[in-house]
Each structure stands twice: as structure tokens, then as C-alpha cells.
Amino acid sequence: MIRALHRWPGLVALILVTVLALSGAALSVFPLAERLTAQQPVAGQSVADLAARVAAAHPGLEEIRRSPSGTITAWWFDGGTPGSAVIDPATGANVGSADPNQMERWLTNLHRSLFLDDAGRLVMAAGAAAMLVLALSGAVLVARRTGGWRRWFARLRGPLAGRLHVELARVAVLGLALSAATALWMTASTFDLLPDGALRPADPAAVSGQMAFPLEQMAALQDVPVNTLRKLSFPYAGDAQDMFTLSTDAGTGLIDQGTGGLLSWADLTPWQQVSETIYMLHTGQGAAVLGLVLGLIALIVPVMGVTGALIWAAGRRGRPRLRDNAPASRAQTVILVGSEGGSTWGFAATLARALRGAGQAVHVAPMLAFDPTRYPKAERFLILAATYGEGDAPASAKGFLDRLARMAPTAPLAVLGFGDRSFPAFCAFAAKVEAAARAKGWAVLLPMDTVDRQSPQDFARWGRALGQAIGVTLELDRQPARPVAASLTLVSRRDYGEAVQAPTAILRFALPRATLWARLTGRGFARFQAGDLLGILPEGSTVPRFYSLASGRRDGFVEIVVKKHPGGLCSGQLLALEPGDAVQAFLRRNPGFHAGRGRAPLILIGAGTGIGPLAGIIRANTRRRPVHLVFGMRHADSDFLYGEDLTTWQAEGRLTQLSTAVSRGARPHYVQDALRAEAAQVAEAIRKGARIMVCGGRDMAQGVAQALDDILAPMGLTPAMLKAGGRYVEDVY
Amino acid sequence: MKSRLATLALTTALTLPGLALARPVTLTTTLNSYGGDGAYLALYVTDASGAYVGSLWMAGDKSRYYEHLSAWYAATGGDPAQINGITGASVGAGRTLQITLDLADSLFDAGYTLHIDAAVEDMRDSPNEIAVPLTAAGAGTPVQGRRYISSFVYQ
Numbered sequence: 039m040i041r042a043l044h045r046w047p048g049l050v051a052l053i054l055v056t057v058l059a060l061s062g063a064a065l066s067v068f069p070l071a072e073r074l075t076a077q078q079p080v081a082g083q084s085v086a087d088l089a090a091r092v093a094a095a096h097p098g099l100e101e102i103r104r105s106p107s108g109t110i111t112a113w114w115f116d117g118g119t120p121g122s123a124v125i126d127p128a129t130g131a132n133v134g135s136a137d138p139n140q141m142e143r144w145l146t147n148l149h150r151s152l153f154l155d156d157a158g159r160l161v162m163a164a165g166a167a168a169m170l171v172l173a174l175s176g177a178v179l180v181a182r183r184t185g186g187w188r189r190w191f192a193r194l195r196g197p198l199a200g201r202l203h204v205e206l207a208r209v210a211v212l213g214l215a216l217s218a219a220t221a222l223w224m225t226a227s228t229f230d231l232l233p234d235g236a237l238r239p240a241d242p243a244a245v246s247g248q249m250a251f252p253l254e255q256m257a258a259l260q261d262v263p264v265n266t267l268r269k270l271s272f273p274y275a276g277d278a279q280d281m282f283t284l285s286t287d288a289g290t291g292l293i294d295q296g297t298g299g300l301l302s303w304a305d306l307t308p309w310q311q312v313s314e315t316i317y318m319l320h321t322g323q324g325a326a327v328l329g330l331v332l333g334l335i336a337l338i339v340p341v342m343g344v345t346g347a348l349i350w351a352a353g354r355r356g357r358p359r360l361r362d363n364a365p366a367s368r369a370q371t372v373i374l375v376g377s378e379g380g381s382t383w384g385f386a387a388t389l390a391r392a393l394r395g396a397g398q399a400v401h402v403a404p405m406l407a408f409d410p411t412r413y414p415k416a417e418r419f420l421i422l423a424a425t426y427g428e429g430d431a432p433a434s435a436k437g438f439l440d441r442l443a444r445m446a447p448t449a450p451l452a453v454l455g456f457g458d459r460s461f462p463a464f465c466a467f468a469a470k471v472e473a474a475a476r477a478k479g480w481a482v483l484l485p486m487d488t489v490d491r492q493s494p495q496d497f498a499r500w501g502r503a504l505g506q507a508i509g510v511t512l513e514l515d516r517q518p519a520r521p522v523a524a525s526l527t528l529v530s531r532r533d534y535g536e537a538v539q540a541p542t543a544i545l546r547f548a549l550p551r552a553t554l555w556a557r558l559t560g561r562g563f564a565r566f567q568a569g570d571l572l573g574i575l576p577e578g579s580t581v582p583r584f585y586s587l588a589s590g591r592r593d594g595f596v597e598i599v600v601k602k603h604p605g606g607l608c609s610g611q612l613l614a615l616e617p618g619d620a621v622q623a624f625l626r627r628n629p630g631f632h633a634g635r636g637r638a639p640l641i642l643i644g645a646g647t648g649i650g651p652l653a654g655i656i657r658a659n660t661r662r663r664p665v666h667l668v669f670g671m672r673h674a675d676s677d678f679l680y681g682e683d684l685t686t687w688q689a690e691g692r693l694t695q696l697s698t699a700v701s702r703g704a705r706p707h708y709v710q711d712a713l714r715a716e717a718a719q720v721a722e723a724i725r726k727g728a729r730i731m732v733c734g735g736r737d738m739a740q741g742v743a744q745a746l747d748d749i750l751a752p753m754g755l756t757p758a759m760l761k762a763g764g765r766y767v768e769d770v771y
Numbered sequence: 772m773k774s775r776l777a778t779l780a781l782t783t784a785l786t787l788p789g790l791a792l793a794r795p796v797t798l799t800t801t802l803n804s805y806g807g808d809g810a811y812l813a814l815y816v817t818d819a820s821g822a823y824v825g826s827l828w829m830a831g832d833k834s835r836y837y838e839h840l841s842a843w844y845a846a847t848g849g850d851p852a853q854i855n856g857i858t859g860a861s862v863g864a865g866r867t868l869q870i871t872l873d874l875a876d877s878l879f880d881a882g883y884t885l886h887i888d889a890a891v892e893d894m895r896d897s898p899n900e901i902a903v904p905l906t907a908a909g910a911g912t913p914v915q916g917r918r919y920i921s922s923f924v925y926q
Contacts, residue, residue, distance in 0.1 A: 113895040120918040
């Protein structure tokens, strides 16, 4: 609901809001420019003094105005010709033209009415209303995404467009809401919907009938400081019945031109004061710096519009049209989808196609429409669920848990979670669904499984298990839009691990030539660093395998570390490569596992081939950031990957400290043991803000997490807290 | 705005009792290029003693800005009944406002004065921009305003 409330005004009003924001941003410059160029005020000057000086220099003076920025303008009518000028309050002399700035006037008319008068004002007010709805619904979405209002500035992960959108939103939302709300107030005021009109001072019963009382002696002007002046209108020349009209920031009064005394006075009404404050907040007239800040924030709007549209388009693209969807009443297999951005729908479509190929009647539906009574023929429910934020239901699964709790079990079900392992709440919603279903007594077809970062391998593996469970052969070939593969030629290989029955090789490929376009846009191999992923397409399969890169673009080569898996198609092919041979590969960015900038110490923990990206990070550490590497191997003589390089890098200062753990031998030792042995040192580094990066197998990562649990406990920290702060990242396989 | 033609049933104040004879009069107001947004103009008539008699036309439709037509506002208190049915859009700089209405013969050569108050956003209010006696002889003679009106003529 909130999402729809955010999406539709956003898309519909995109252009309108962009025009509003850009013209508003341009306008925000003027108040500051005016303030900077305004004449210096004279300390303690009274309006009487100012009026006398200006009147002396300008016969036929009709009006003096002071703008919120302090610019004094005078208007006169002398010898049959009108005149006006900006005035120096100290001398009363002209210092500049009072003609309105044409650019500012043009922008103002564009901004408030598109040059279309009232119709345009209403259109722009609708734009402001859309902006307000966007800001408020967007704030709710940000809070949902980061896991609560208190975690407003929590670190973000995910695709660039979405991240950028939220990063900017959480800075801009307050300013945009303020600009939009004040705009609506001003529109309401313009259309007389607010009782904020000025009160007129009562007409006096009689005036003195005298004229030409000296201005500098007028009592009603002597007590009024210039910095409270808005406007002083002079009586009509030669009309003894006319009066001075004085407007200040407190109200409006009439002054007798023959005595200089105040005849009547009307205060500003509270409504007027509110309206004037709102006018100031919106225009920056009188609050130039705030105005400029709001203007800068407004500049963000076009970027938010574009990224927002990209997010929407990506969600639409990722959600395929459901072809051959069997009617609910006939479906044997029901696939329920809980998706936030839409990518899970693609997996559901692949699964449905495969099941249909196996002769099943398949119905695909969003989780939120779940009602088992609609599926009388259902033999199984397959639930594909993403997670939103910290374990919440994604958009298309809202209310699912409540529905599930009310429904009696009918057929066995299987849950597959989709998520990103670098999030603390990885597949937490799927786990909740599984737990709720079990608690309610649903039969479980398959224990819950997970798909990390849309991994086609994870999905294919689950598909095989599902096929076994239901007695069909299922090959799930899910191809997310895959970048065009390039041909990588092997330059050299270093072999390890033969002696410990774990053949492993460091493979170095020549950097493929990047096209100019790729270089300009930083796509593909034009820009990468250690920790990014290399997708290899083995011959005989269309499913890519991903390897963490052990080099960056600056190294001038592409390097990965590969261990041969028994029967592994891809690793077998890679380890059979000889220099000169080529493989098909593409690049996938993995920003969650970059070393990042900054000088905070790094604690790199890896075992086996997990050293790959860590070695790449150390090699790139020319700025000598403190790096502590904890590396686990089987035997120092056999699979000490990068052993010689590490010695060199340590000598060059790229690596500060190396701890190793050897698992084969009289006393098996693992990385977690090495970590515990140096607990005090690790704790000290974490106190200094160290970032922990773990790469390797799942078991090792679990062992490391337990060891860190113990090390962090005395400091009142947990690995989850570090993860939430982006200081503990894992690349686990 | 150019050549806006309107035939108006005048407010009762202007059709003096017993003097039903009236003639069509065209009022042409041309603004100079003062460089600001559209001007609000109030056209109204006062009698020989300077007392307000009635309004002829209001150019500008937002009543919240009428206070800036200060002489007209002081005389009428901004009463919307005074300009009911005789309100139009504001007049842009350099443009011409032309209105045709039936004015009672008795208004001419009887000490009545036609006034125009003008106001422009962010510029000086100009009450009594024009104050011209209504006379048969004065018809067709252009008058210059003080600040915003380059010429005004009735005929």
C-alpha cells in the first residue's frame, strides 16, 4: 500500500516535480545573493532618520521599503516622472537599480504557475502535493528498509539505483517535505482559503490637516528601528487629509503628516505571522542560508526521480508475464511468490516452466492472496519468499503469516528463501514462514533452503532436491540477465595442494581489451577490484560459476584461485587450462566485499581458496593500511597459497601481520583457533574501528563467527552489531 | 487583454435616479513596460466631494491583493459586492485594457472624477495612478499615469 502510494505519484508527477525542484533550486540562490549585496545597515538607525535622509535626497518620495534581506528601496515621483532605486541607508543616496530581476521573475512564474496563472498554480500545487506524499511515504519505506526509525542512517546494501535512491532520500526527505508543505500552505493562502489577510488600521476620526512636519522628529517613526521596517508609504503630495502608512514586522499603522503622531495601529494577526514564517521558510527571503540548503536538497529530486524510475523499471522487467498459468482450481502445484523488487518472480516463472515440462498443472500467485481452499487439487505448495528489511514480509507477501495461522493445512509445502547473505537477516522471512507452517502442522515436502544473491547454482540445487522429492527430474536453468561474456586467456598458473589431495591453482588471465564505451561507463572489465566476482561459463553448461577475484583492474590481470571439486564441471575445466587456453567469463560487481577506503585496520580471515580476494586486497594496499591476515591451510608445504607473495608484501608494508593455522598434522589448528590465540590483539584492532572480512567455506565462517562472538562479548559487542555497521563482511560459499 | 470588450450593467450607484439616459463609453488603459508581473487595476468614480460613488472595473481576480489598491480599498473596505460581475484578469506590462460600458450622462460635467489605482507584485503600490475629471470635453484626450500607466483615454 505504502509502496503504491510512493510509486504512482512518483511516476506520474516525475516531470512536474522535477520542474518544481529545479526552478526552486535556481530561485534559492537569489535571497543569498541579495543578502550578500545588500548595503550595510546603520546600527541603531530609526525609520525617522532613514526617511529624513532618503527624503532629502529624493524630492517627491512616495515609499520606502525594506526587503527581508535588508535591501532598502525608495520610490518617488518628481517633476512628472517616477523613479526608484536601491538606497544606501547611511546617506539616502542611490546605489543601484530597483528594477525587478527578470530572471528571478521568470523563474518565479515558472515555479509557481508554469506561466499559466491560476490553472498553472493548481497544477503546481498538485505537484507539491505529490512531493509531500512521496516524502512521507518514502520516509516510511526508508524506515522499513533500514529496519526502523532509529536505524535511519544504517548502512545500505543492494543494487546501486536502489541504494542511491535511499541514500539521497534520507538526507533530502525532511527538506522536501518542508518545501512541499509550505508550498501547499502558500497556495491555499493565494486562493484565499486561509484567514491570513491583513487587518487594516481603523481610519482615524480626524487628522490634523497640517503638512510638512519634519520627518526626523516624527515620534511614531523615531522609535521604530530600521531592521523592523517593511514599508513606509508617504501621503499623497498636496493632500492634507492623507496619512503616512507604516508597516513593520509587528503590524501596520497610520501616522499624521502634520504631527508625526500615530493615529491608529493594527497588529499582525497570528494567522498572518504563521503565513509570513511559512513564506520565509519556503522562499528563503529572510532566511537565505536555509533557502540555499532547501535549494540544494531540491537538486537531489531529479536524481531521485531517475533512480526511482529505474527501480520501478527493474521491478517490472524482473516480473515476467505469467504464461500458461493453470487456473487455481485445477493446479496440482501452487507456487506462491513473496517478492519485493520483482526478481523472485523470475525464479518462480523458471520453476513453473520446468514443472510444466514435467507434466504438472502449475498455478503461480503472490503470497498475499494465499487461501488453500482456492486450490482443491493442490498436491503441494512451493513458497518462494524474499525478505524485506530485517526479516519483514516483502510486498507481495503482506499478511501471509496471519493468513497461514488461520488456515488448516491441506498439502505438503516447501519454502525457498531468497536473500543476500551479507545481510544480518538473511532469508529471515522465509524462515518465519517455515517455522509458522511447521507449528501449524503443515507437512514439509523439503526442509527450507536458500538462494544467495539470486545464485542460479543454489536454485538449481534446490530444484534437483525438489525433483527427487516429487519423483520427477527438474533442471532449473535460471538465467538472470547475464552480461556478455568475454574470452579470457590464461597467462600463468601456480599449482598447490596435490600432496594433500586438494589440487588448487592460482590462475592468472590476461586482461581483456575493454571497449571505449565500457571504459567510459566503467562496465565489465573496465573497472573491477579484488572481492568482485568472476562468472565463468564452463563448456557444456549455461549456468555460470562465480569465483572471487584476487586482483583488480590496476594489477593488469584477472586472477582467481580454484580448487578442484570431485566431479566438478567448472573447476575441472579450469584446472585443465594451460597458458594460452581461454575461457568465457564475465564480471559481476560485489561491492559488499570491497576493502573500502579509509585507514581503519583490516582483519582478513580466510581458509583455502578463500585467500583469493584477501590476497588481492593486500596486493592493492599500497597506502599501507594496517592489515592482519589470518590464513588457514592444510599443510604449509603443500597449499600455502600466495606464500612467497605474502612474505614480499609484508616486507613492503602492504601486510602488517600474518597468522597461519595448519589443519593437517599432529595438532590440527584452524583459523578460528588462530583468532582465539590472538584474541587480545584482535579485540584491540576492533576497538580501533577495524573491519573484518571473511572469505571461505561455510563451516569456517561459522567457526570464525563463534570465535568472534567470544572475543567481542567482553566489549559488549556481537558479530551481528558489527555486520549491521558494515564492519564485518563475509564472502562464503 | 487587448481589445477586451464588455458592456456592463452598472452598479446602481452609477445610474442615478431619474436620469436613465446613458451612453456607451470606451475606457482604454495602456500600461508601460515597467518590467514587473501583471498589474492589478481598480477603476472607480468619486463625486465632487471626493466620496466614493462606484466601481467600473477590477483587473485582477485575487481579493487578497486588493488591499494594495489602497485608495480603492480604503473607500470600499474591499467589499466584493462593489466589483461583482465586473472583474477580469490582471494586465501585463505593455498591454492594453479596453472596456466598454454604459455610463449615465449625468456623470459627465458634474464634478465626478474617474480614478485608477494600480499595484504590481514586489513593486510600489500606486493609488490614484490616474485621477481624471469626467467631462464631455475631456473625452478622447489621453492622460498619463504616474508610474505604470502610459496612457488612459475615455471616449
